[in-house]
Amino acid sequence: MAFEDLDVWKRAARLSSDIYTNMRELKDYSFKDQITRSSLSVPSNIAEGIERATDKEKMRFLSIAKGSAAELRTQIYIGMDISYISKDIGTKWIKETKELSAMLVGLIKSIKAVN
Template identity: 35%
Template sequence: MAADRPHKRLDAWNLSMELCREVYALCQRLPREERYGLGAQMKRAAVSVPSNIAEGAARGTSKEFAHFLSVAQGSLAELDSQLELCSAYLGLIDREEAAKVLEKAARVGRMITALRRSLEHRK
């Protein structure tokens, strides 16, 4: 894939790719019976974040980009709930490990919010 893709210059995309790697690693430590249930959902939610940032960046208008950023934020909220469920409610993963991943997800969320605001100011 070409390095000149617009999403590759976005800090939010790059950090969300790191988030995906961490979620995948965390899911490997889930009990076997949850790797294909909750683990698969967590991975899908994580992958959705950089995917939607990339798709939005490739669109022609700020309005479309903002829409895809909104979808990415929704996926972050989904991932947040799943991580919280796994750590605090079910005890399937270590709370400290989950907290590190949740903090990275929060950073990505703040970056996406900043991107959305910058798009609003372009109008």
């Protein structure tokens, strides 16, 4: 299976692009760097995991992607609290990170089931 064919990767990549676009003008470079890097980590770890040779490695990287989604969600909450992220956009991103996490759990379970 190619990572480009996975809906979870496609959605994570779109979310990362959306975050980069929306954070473009933010002057707090430290916050911007952290949130964009965590958003980029989700699809990147999905891709790296799927390309790994063993199921154990695949699950490890998918688990890292899930952790990055939680990190990203935390940063979104904080960004909303300090008015860097609008409530509408933040709420949409929070929902997407939760759905991505659930999709990753399902993908990990499907890999485990094969063994």
